[in-house]
Amino acid sequence: QVQLVESGGGLVQPGGSLRLSCVTSGSIFSRYVMGWYRQAPGKQRELVAALTRGGYTNYAAAVKGRFTISRDNAKNTVYLQMNDLKPEDTAVYYCNAAPLIATMMTYWGQGTQVTVSS
DSSP states (O other): OOOEEEEOOEEEOTTOOEEEEEEESSOOTTTEEEEEEEEOTTSOOEEEEEEOTTSOEEEOTTTTTTEEEEEETTTTEEEEEEOSOOGGGOEEEEEEEEESSTTSOOEEOOOEEEEEOO
16 A cells, blocks of 8 residues: 655745655655645645656646645655745645556545645
8 A cells, every 4th residue: 555644834924935745655656646735624625736757747827836846766755845835825735646557546645734824
């Protein structure tokens, strides 16, 4: 079973930066598309950024130009660098691993809280 553990969330002022980390249970990047999702209270969980095994990225329009998803293969870790944070970025952020084989399970981390406030 794949395990995902997020860290790096916290309280930051508008305009500040945070880097989230997602440590996986093994070398899975060749078999899964990695992503970051977020969910604010009362709202639907939404895709923030995705990273394929080939290194291609996709971002939600609301974060494009401010957030960057990346990975360190040696550390089995996916990162989300968040710059110029805005109050509307406040949410619980979840790491996601979506399998390339459709019959396999999708995995989620436990989530890490990001709060952007003065």
